[in-house]
Amino acid sequence: MLNESIRFLDDRLYVDNVELGALGDQFGTPLYVYSLRRIAANYRAIAAAFAPLGAEIHFSAKSNGNLAVLETLVKEGAGIDAVSAGEAYRALRAGCAPAKIVFAGVGKTFAELQWAVEHGLGWFNVENELELEYLNRIASQTGTRIRAALRLNPDVTANTHPYIATGHGAAKFGLTADVVDAVLARRSSYPHVDITGLHLHIGSQLGDTQATGKAVDTAVAIAKQHDGITTLNVGGGLPLAYDPHSQLPSPHEFMDVLAQRAAGFQLLLEPGRSISGDAGVLLTTVLYVKHQGGQRIVIADGSMTELLRPALYGAKHAIVPVAARGESISPAQIVGPVCESSDVLGRDVPLPALAPGDLLAVLDAGAYGMVMASNYNARVRPAEIVIETDGSTVRVARRRETWDDLLLCEV
Numbered sequence: 001m002l003n004e005s006i007r008f009l010d011d012r013l014y015v016d017n018v019e020l021g022a023l024g025d026q027f028g029t030p031l032y033v034y035s036l037r038r039i040a041a042n043y044r045a046i047a048a049a050f051a052p053l054g055a056e057i058h059f060s061a062k063s064n065g066n067l068a069v070l071e072t073l074v075k076e077g078a079g080i081d082a083v084s085a086g087e088a089y090r091a092l093r094a095g096c097a098p099a100k101i102v103f104a105g106v107g108k109t110f111a112e113l114q115w116a117v118e119h120g121l122g123w124f125n126v127e128n129e130l131e132l133e134y135l136n137r138i139a140s141q142t143g144t145r146i147r148a149a150l151r152l153n154p155d156v157t158a159n160t161h162p163y164i165a166t167g168h169g170a171a172k173f174g175l176t177a178d179v180v181d182a183v184l185a186r187r188s189s190y191p192h193v194d195i196t197g198l199h200l201h202i203g204s205q206l207g208d209t210q211a212t213g214k215a216v217d218t219a220v221a222i223a224k225q226h227d228g229i230t231t232l233n234v235g236g237g238l239p240l241a242y243d244p245h246s247q248l249p250s251p252h253e254f255m256d257v258l259a260q261r262a263a264g265f266q267l268l269l270e271p272g273r274s275i276s277g278d279a280g281v282l283l284t285t286v287l288y289v290k291h292q293g294g295q296r297i298v299i300a301d302g303s304m305t306e307l308l309r310p311a312l313y314g315a316k317h318a319i320v321p322v323a324a325r326g327e328s329i330s331p332a333q334i335v336g337p338v339c340e341s342s343d344v345l346g347r348d349v350p351l352p353a354l355a356p357g358d359l360l361a362v363l364d365a366g367a368y369g370m371v372m373a374s375n376y377n378a379r380v381r382p383a384e385i386v387i388e389t390d391g392s393t394v395r396v397a398r399r400r401e402t403w404d405d406l407l408l409c410e411v
């Protein structure tokens with residue numbers, strides 16, 4: 001969706017004070033462009049919404065791990081939520097204090113856990129009993145104490161796409177309530193680990209607050225049965241309006257749900273998409289246009305290797321020309337060059353006549369975009385450009401890969 005940072009001025013699409021068409025000409029396409037100003041503003045709005053509860057915000061690096069993005073948020077005061085040691089490494093490289101990194105993940109290896117303990121990460125969100133044993137062993141060997149939260153699988157069905165719902169009983173994530181209860185009852189078996197929190201993340205792009213309410217009730221009921229559970233990490237999931245007509249709950253509505261249920265607990269949040277999503281666009285150039293099967297097929301240089309969400313989840317992103325025109329609008333299928341039928345960036349997108357060389361912007365591509373980019377079909381991953389918080393300074397935050405990069409790891 002367009003917003004204060006990504007908007008049309010005199011029929012030209014801008015990111016803050018920088019015209020996107022000019023960036024496409026200068027850096028080539030496909031190209032990610034992020035507004036750091038928008039990222040900071042989104043963080044501030046969420047932090048302000050949850051400030052009455054004293055909640056600590058940890059940006060979910062899985063949504064966008066670019067160092068410039070992480071650095072911006074760290075400077076704003078955010079912690080980082082990492083779902084692998086690699087993401088925690090990025091967070092450290094971005095200047096995040098180790099104590100402000102929460103380490104989640106359903107399958108952390110022993111080596112990752114060891115590294116994370118050695119680097120003093122702040123919280124371990126534990127999803128397996130064996131993981132707890134590993135942590136206890138590492139802590140006793142290194143003479144450290146570890147702060148852990150058990151990730152509860154609250155068995156609720158979030159109102160979202162099935163691929164991004166994580167809190168239902170059949171999901172691989174977390175530990176069921178009976179296991180959490182049992183582990184807490186024998187906490188003394190893990191003398192080097194302070195289990196003082198419960199963690200939840202029931203899904204991404206949550207369409208309402210009901211499942212969150214139920215999940216938090218379950219967590220609070222368990223927490224109250226055991227001494228010393230002082231922290232509730234309620235994960236991410238704050239939704240982003242990809243469609244301007246969608247009716248989505250606001251951060252304030254989630255705050256209300258927590259305020260009513262989790263009073264007295266230290267609260268942690270892990271928003272990703274709601275901070276980075278609408279701050280980024282993917283620029284792509286039209287390569288060919290053909291009419292077949294009763295459709296207008298626009299083949300662009302951007303594809304599922306840059307933005308996987310449409311192919312992976314059937315996600316819909318608005319796609320607009322960087323130079324608006326008043327011509328008649330008709331549906332177009334925006335597809336990429338990858339040899340897969342699922343390589344479609346947008347179906348039935350209302351667009352004017354397009355010709356080779358025209359630039360299109362895929363909106364709301366700042367979350368789960370570049371982080372999922374791949375080299376499939378031996379395509380090089382795109383550059384990432386940031387517009388600094390002054391709104392005008394353009395910086396290459398990550399250069400475009402080269403064919404030599406494709407061969408870099410082959411021996």
Ligand SMILES: Cc1ncc(COP(=O)(O)O)c(C=O)c1O
Nearest residue numbers: 060201204236237270271272273
């Ligand atoms: C554990 C955890 N926390 C936070 C997030 C961020 O979610 P979102 O980007 O929807 O805020 C995710 C995403 O799936 C996650 O798995």
